[in-house]
Structure formats: structure tokens, C-alpha cells
Amino acid sequence: MDEDGEEDEGDEEGVEGDEELEGEELDQRLGSEQEDTADEEEDEEEWHGFGTESETEEVPSLMQVDRTEATNEPVAAPQASTSASKYVPPHLRKRAEAxxxxxxxxxxxxxxxxxxxxNRMSEQNIASIVDGVEEIYRNNRRHDVTETLTKLIVDGISSHSMLLDQYVVLHAAFVSALHKLVGIEFAAFFVQHVVTSYDSHFAALGDKLDAQPQPAGDTSTPDELIGKECSNLVVLLSELYNFQVIxxxxxxxxxRSLLDGDLTEFKVELLLKIARNSGQQLRQDDPTALKSIIQVVHSKIPQDTSAxxxxxxxxxETLSNLKNNKVKKAAGQAAGGEAVERMKKFLSGLSKKxxxxxxEPLRVTLEDLRSAETKGKWxxxxxxxxGNPLVEHQQEASNREAATPDAPSENAxxxxxxxxxxxxxxxxxxFVVLMSSDDYADACERLAQxxxxxxxxxxxxxxxLHCCGNEKQYNPYYALVGQQLCRLSHSHKITLQFCLWDFLRDMGETTVGGAEILKNLSEDERAGFNVKSISSTRMRNVARAFGWWIAKDCCTLAILKPVDFTVxxxxxxxxxxxxxxxxxxNTQLSTPLLSSENLPTTRNKGPLEEVFMKGAKIETLALGLAYFIREAFRGEGGFLKWASQVALDVLRTGVDNVPVI
Structure with missing residues (x-):
């Protein structure tokens, strides 16, 4: 038993010895693998790419790796982080670098x-270049293409040297084409970065000028400090406006931002660029704003213009000519203007094909673009x-009321x-619209709404007509509103005709009007017993308004056809x-500001003949007009004698039996 027991113990010892050997071999293998891992960790410590020496890194154990491989589950790549405590394995680092x-x-x-x-773009191949950019948009992410394209164009335009107008016009037309074809997102991104670049260059130039001491009262800018970046970007914005992008x-x-503060020579240069490139379009779109800006300019310049x-x-002088519609194109500006016209034709053809x-152009303000990162892009x-549009609208309304305390409220x-x-x-x-509008254009726009x-x-x-007649002094505002309405709709011309007939009937001319009107009149009204009392001021104001409308083709002399001039x-x-x-x-004038005492001095037969030619086509009307003009202006001299004679000569062409004076 003892031997057997010894043998059993020996066997047990042998087994235990074998297990110990196997354990030693496993420990050796694990030790060698740990040494390899330690070597790798030493290499990682020498790289110093992530973390510090004091930070402890967690390395996945062999059992975890084996278990992951056994289950065939993919290892999720850790996200790159800026924190130093995040460990990124070498193979994942290579993947991120790749x-x-x-x-x-x-x-x-x-x-x-x-x-x-x-680089290959020109006026001749701009259509194919636009097609090529569209193809790139289809094959790449839209934001990447927009961002890259914007950077290339803005960097090219914001050059330190002056660029040719044709170059800027070409790129502005290219942006306008993409605005139409790609969408408003491209134009919004582009315009925002152009304004940001303009603000940064303008601020940098201001810092340079502040660092450069100048004599008191000297507003000139040293030539070595002037870069043409702001000037080129202002020209680009002007051309984008010409092409209806903004x-x-x-x-x-x-x-207005350029007019804020002192009017330096550099600001004057930028203002001239805008006025010469887009002045005519600005006058057409918002003449009242142009007028207010010119007033600000005159308030900033001294009385002694020699200084x-x-x-x-x-x-x-350019702004004054622009206000008075006397634009003079310089010789160097003709090439840029011709390029603009050619590009407008290209863009209009693009819209058709x-x-x-x-x-529509982007109606964003300068403040909107500057606050886009904080408030957003509405x-x-x-x-x-x-932002809160309701609060901002209420604040603007209160500011307007505070600025104009004399303006009547809507309730009043x-x-x-x-x-x-x-x-x-x-x-x-x-009535409220007419009384509260800024000018005749604003009134017509609000009436349409x-x-x-x-x-x-x-x-x-x-x-x-009611408001015009009740004014104490004649106000041409009503004549201009009526003229603009007649241009927009023919029905307003018909209404003018009926209103004139009503006015003549109020003065006792009961035969004036249509058959239905005459049929509904009572016997007393036909006899003229119920003549309304019309003041001389009302009669004069209405006559002046209709005189302007007839002279400017809002209505013709044919509206006087039912009038019997003999009775x-x-x-x-x-x-x-x-x-x-x-x-x-008024046939000789362009504005309805004529007074009865100051008649025009010009003698242009063309507009006068055109007005009376429309009355000469009706024989009975021509006879009546000739009789009345001959009797009414008999004995007049100067302009009225000449003009009435021209009118009679025209009426004589329509009717042969008109008596000669």
C-alpha cells in the first residue's frame, strides 16, 4: 500500500511536474509577448504624439483580442479626439492618416x-464653363464645391493691384449664372464671404492709416498704404447688383457705411466706383434713398469747394448728375458698360433655355450678413x-415714431x-395709403398690396381727385400717382374719363355723359337747377391734374367728345x-411743377402735335376744340399764342372747314 501510495504520489508529482512545466512554458510565452508589448509601448512613449508620461494607457488584453477574433465581431474604430487621454492604436492612426x-x-x-x-473662362466660352461647373456639382459634395469656388473667385478678385472692369464683370456674370442654375444657397454663401473679405480689408487699411500719423485736416491717403482689395471687391458687389444677384x-x-465718419479720399474713391458702375440702376430702383444719400454728402463737404x-x-458732380439723370459715361467706362450689356444678354438667354x-435677388442688408453667424440666415x-422678428419690428416701429414725431398716426x-x-x-x-406713403412710387406699390x-x-x-381738389395749394403728388396707375392698368384711364364727366355735370353741363346717365337724370337736373357749388381752388387743382394726364397720354382729348363747346x-x-x-x-415739361405765372420757354412742336392729333381724328370734337381754343386764347401772347396756333394747325389737318384766325 505504501509503495502503491508512493507510486500514486509519484504519479501525482509527475502530473504536477508536467503541469508546472506547461505553466512555465506558458509563462515564458506570455512573458515574451509582454516584452514585445512593452517594446511597443516604449516606441509609443518615444513618439510623444498623444498624452504625457504621467498618463496611464489601457491596453486591451490578449484574452479580449482572442475573444473578439473568435466571435468575428469587427472592432469599432475609436473616434479621433482632441483630449490627450484618448489612446489611438497605431493601425487606426495609419487608417486616419490615409x-x-x-x-x-x-x-x-x-x-x-x-x-x-x-482660368479658361472668357465671354465666348462662359456657357461651357458653367456647364462644367454644374457637372462638378453633380460629382462632388455641394458645400465643398461652393466653398472652393468662392475662395478661388474672392482671392482672385481681392488682388492688391487694380483689375480691369471686364475681368470683374465676367466673374460677376458667372456668379449670377450659378445663382440661377445652382440655387440661392451658392449666392448667399458667396455674397456673405465677399462682404466679410471687404470688411476685413477695410479694417486692415484703417489700422494702417491709424498707425501712420498725418497732418491735421489732411484726409488724403498715402499711396504706399493703398491696396486695391476693397476697390476691387466694391466693383464686384456693384456688378453683382447689376446682374440681379443682390x-x-x-x-x-x-x-451709408462709407459716409459714416470723415469723408476721406479713399472712401470717395469707393463711392465713385459704386456711382459709376451702378448709379443709374440705383436711381431707377430707389430714387428717394439716393436723394437722402446725396444730402448726406452735401452736409459733409465744406461750403468752400476750393478746399x-x-x-x-x-x-x-457725378452724384448730382446722377440725381438729375444727366449721366456722363467716361471713355474708360465704355468697355465695362458694353461687357455688362453682353453678359445681361447671356443671362437672359440662360433663363429662357x-x-x-x-x-429674385437677395434682399439682405449689411447688418444681416455681418450678424449671420450669431443670429442666423433668414x-x-x-x-x-x-433673433426675434416681432420684437425687432416693434423696436424699429418705435424708433421711426421717435424720429418722426410730427408724422400722423394711422388712427388719426x-x-x-x-x-x-x-x-x-x-x-x-x-386715403390712408395716399396720406402715409413716402412718394408716388411707394403709394402705387402699397395700393397694389x-x-x-x-x-x-x-x-x-x-x-x-377728391384729395387733389381739397388741397389748398396744388400738389403734383396726386398727378404722379394717377399717371403711374394709368401706366399699370387701362381701366384707370376709363375711370378718369367718367370722373371728368361727373365733374363737368357738377358744374352744370348736364349733356355730358352716356345715354344711361342722361336717361336717369331728373328734369331739374337736366335743366341745370341743381348745380353744385365748386370752389375756384378745387376747380383749378382738378384742371391742372387733368392737364398733366392729357399731356402725358394717361387719357386723350377724346374724353371731351360729349362736350358741346358752343353752349x-x-x-x-x-x-x-x-x-x-x-x-x-405740360407738353414741354418733364415734371408737373408748373405754375400759371411761369410758362415754359421751350417751343417743341412734336409732343404738342401728338396730343392734338388724337383729337383731330374725330370731326365733331376737332370742330369744337378749334372753336374753343380760338375763342379762349384770343388776345394771348408769348407761349400761349404760339402753342394755341400749333394746336389749331393740327386740328385743321383733321377737318377742312375749320375757320382760319
Whole structure:
């Protein structure tokens, strides 16, 4: 038993010895693997790419690796982090480096493609270049293409030296084409970065000028400090406005920012660039804003113009000519203007041939673009907005009321409308619009926003004539509103005709009007017993308004066809003489500011003959007009004698039996 027991113990010892050997071999293997791991960790410590010496890194154990491989589950790549405690294994580092290399290579390839297209672009092949960029948009991420394209164009335009106008015009037309075809997102991104680049260059130039001491009162800029980056970017913005990428709102904001503070020679140069490139379009879009800006310019220049520099005097002269529509194109500006016209034709053809994504220009302000990163981009669909439009609108309204305390409120205007006999909501609304508008263009735009039916629109002319007649002094504002309305709709011309007939019937001319009107009149009204009392001021104001409308083809002399000029009552005679006096005079004028005492000195037969030729086509009307003009202006001299004779000569061509004076 003992031997067996010893043998059993020996066997047990042998087994234990074998197990110990196996354990030693396993320990050796694990030791060698741990040494290899330690070597790798030493290599990692020598690299010093992540973390510090004091930080302990967690290395996955062999059992974890084996278990992962056994289950065939992929190991999730750890996300790259800026924190130093995150360990990135070497094989994942190589993968991240390979991905970054691939991205950089793709970015370089995209940049080379776009730069090659831009370098080859000219007026002749701009259509094919636009097609090439569209193809690149289809094959790459849109934001990458937009960002790269914007960087290339802005860097190319913001050169330190002056660029040719044709070069800037070409790139502005290219941006406009992409604005139409790619969408508003491209134009919004591009314009925002152009304004940001302009602000940075302008601020850098201001810092240079502040660091450079100048004599007191000297507003000139040293030539070595002047770079043309701001000038080139301002020209680009002006051309983008010409091509309807941005609206006049942004351009006027830039002009106001340049007028803020002292008017230095560099600011004058930028103002001249805008005025010469986009001045005519600015005057067309918002003449009142241009007028206010010119007033600010005149307030900043001294009374003694001899102290001004030649460039400042030229800028003031250019703005004055622009205000008075006397634009003079310089010889060097002709090439740029011709390029603009050619590019406009290309863009209009593009809209006809291709599907256009955006039609309207961006109506963003300079403040909107500067605060886009904090408040958001309201002009882009889906963009987040950090402001409160309702609070801002209320604040702007309160600021306007504080700035103009004398302006009547809307409630006061409604009360005034009731006092003036505006007995319907439609008439009261029209009255409030007419009384609260800034000018005739603003009035017409706001009247269009009332959404009136065709029948309700007839009230507009009636309210205009009511307000015009009740003014103590003649106000040409109403004549301009009526003229603009007649240009927009023929129905307003018909309403003018009926209103004139109503006015003549109020003065006792009961035979004037249609058959239905005459049939509904009572016997007393036919006999003229119910003649309304019309003041001389009202009669004169209405006559002057109709004199302007007839002279400017808002209505023709044919509206006087039902008038019997041989049996006119005294009040109607005085009214028609005043009317024809202003018809004759307004054919020679471009604005309705004529007074009865100051008749025009020009003698242009063309417009006068054109007005009376339309009356000479109707024989009975021509006879009546010839009789009345001969009798009314008998004994007149000067302009009225000449103009009435021209009118009679024209009427004589339509009727052979008109008596000669």
C-alpha cells in the first residue's frame, strides 16, 4: 500500500511536474509577448504624439483580442479626439492618416478642376464653363464645391493691384449664372464671404492709416498704404447688383457705411466706383434713398469747394448728375458698360433655355450678413434663426415714431378720412395709403398690396381727385400717382374719363355723359337747377391734374367728345381754359411743377402735335376744340399764342372747314 501510495504520489508529482512545466512554458510565452508589448509601448512613449508620461494607457488584453477574433465581431474604430487621454492604436492612426490623405487629394483635385475652368473662362466660352461647373456639382459634395469656388473667385478678385472692369464683370456674370442654375444657397454663401473679405480689408487699411500719423485736416491717403482689395471687391458687389444677384438694399448700406465718419479720399474713391458702375440702376430702383444719400454728402463737404480735392469735387458732380439723370459715361467706362450689356444678354438667354432655380435677388442688408453667424440666415430655407422678428419690428416701429414725431398716426388718418367723407372701408384704406406713403412710387406699390377687385379699384382715382381738389395749394403728388396707375392698368384711364364727366355735370353741363346717365337724370337736373357749388381752388387743382394726364397720354382729348363747346356755362368755360392752358404747357415739361405765372420757354412742336392729333381724328370734337381754343386764347401772347396756333394747325389737318384766325 505504501509503495502503491508512493507510486500514486509519484504519479501525482509527475502530473504536477508536467503541469508546472506547461505553466512555465506558458509563462515564458506570455512573458515574451509582454516584452514585445512593452517594446511597443516604449516606441509609443518615444513618439510623444498623444498624452504625457504621467498618463496611464489601457491596453486591451490578449484574452479580449482572442475573444473578439473568435466571435468575428469587427472592432469599432475609436473616434479621433482632441483630449490627450484618448489612446489611438497605431493601425487606426495609419487608417486616419490615409483617410486625411485621401480627403486632401480629393480637395486638391477639386481645386485644380475649378481653377482650370476659371482660368479658361472668357465671354465666348462662359456657357461651357458653367456647364462644367454644374457637372462638378453633380460629382462632388455641394458645400465643398461652393466653398472652393468662392475662395478661388474672392482671392482672385481681392488682388492688391487694380483689375480691369471686364475681368470683374465676367466673374460677376458667372456668379449670377450659378445663382440661377445652382440655387440661392451658392449666392448667399458667396455674397456673405465677399462682404466679410471687404470688411476685413477695410479694417486692415484703417489700422494702417491709424498707425501712420498725418497732418491735421489732411484726409488724403498715402499711396504706399493703398491696396486695391476693397476697390476691387466694391466693383464686384456693384456688378453683382447689376446682374440681379443682390438688391439695392445692400449697396445703399455699403454707401451709408462709407459716409459714416470723415469723408476721406479713399472712401470717395469707393463711392465713385459704386456711382459709376451702378448709379443709374440705383436711381431707377430707389430714387428717394439716393436723394437722402446725396444730402448726406452735401452736409459733409465744406461750403468752400476750393478746399476740396479734385476727386471729391468729381464725386459730388457725378452724384448730382446722377440725381438729375444727366449721366456722363467716361471713355474708360465704355468697355465695362458694353461687357455688362453682353453678359445681361447671356443671362437672359440662360433663363429662357434652362430651368432656373432662383429668380429674385437677395434682399439682405449689411447688418444681416455681418450678424449671420450669431443670429442666423433668414434668407435661406431651413436655416436656424436666433433673433426675434416681432420684437425687432416693434423696436424699429418705435424708433421711426421717435424720429418722426410730427408724422400722423394711422388712427388719426382714419379719423381724417371720415371727416373727408370717405364713407366706405375701401375709400378709407385708399386715403390712408395716399396720406402715409413716402412718394408716388411707394403709394402705387402699397395700393397694389390692398388686393382690390376691378370694381373696387375704381375708387382709387375718385379718392385721388377728391384729395387733389381739397388741397389748398396744388400738389403734383396726386398727378404722379394717377399717371403711374394709368401706366399699370387701362381701366384707370376709363375711370378718369367718367370722373371728368361727373365733374363737368357738377358744374352744370348736364349733356355730358352716356345715354344711361342722361336717361336717369331728373328734369331739374337736366335743366341745370341743381348745380353744385365748386370752389375756384378745387376747380383749378382738378384742371391742372387733368392737364398733366392729357399731356402725358394717361387719357386723350377724346374724353371731351360729349362736350358741346358752343353752349358752355361760365364755370365750365373757366375750368376748360385752365385745363387747356396746362395741356399746352405740360407738353414741354418733364415734371408737373408748373405754375400759371411761369410758362415754359421751350417751343417743341412734336409732343404738342401728338396730343392734338388724337383729337383731330374725330370731326365733331376737332370742330369744337378749334372753336374753343380760338375763342379762349384770343388776345394771348408769348407761349400761349404760339402753342394755341400749333394746336389749331393740327386740328385743321383733321377737318377742312375749320375757320382760319
Amino acid at each position: 483617410e486625411s490623405v485621401e480627403l486632401s487629394e480629393a480637395q486638391l483635385k477639386l481645386t485644380r478642376q475649378l481653377k482650370g475652368l476659371l 438688391s439695392c438694399v445692400l449697396i445703399y448700406d455699403i454707401i 476740396l480735392s479734385s476727386r471729391t469735387r468729381f464725386m459730388v 434652362r430651368h432656373v432655380m432662383s429668380h 434668407w435661406l430655407v431651413g436655416a436656424a434663426w436666433g 388718418l382714419f379719423k381724417l378720412a371720415k371727416k373727408q367723407g370717405m364713407n366706405t372701408d375701401i375709400r378709407r384704406g385708399i 390692398l388686393r382690390l377687385t376691378e370694381v373696387q379699384q375704381r375708387e382709387i382715382i375718385r379718392v385721388i 358752355l356755362k361760365p364755370q365750365a368755360q373757366a375750368f376748360l381754359k385752365e385745363l387747356f392752358t396746362h395741356v399746352l404747357a
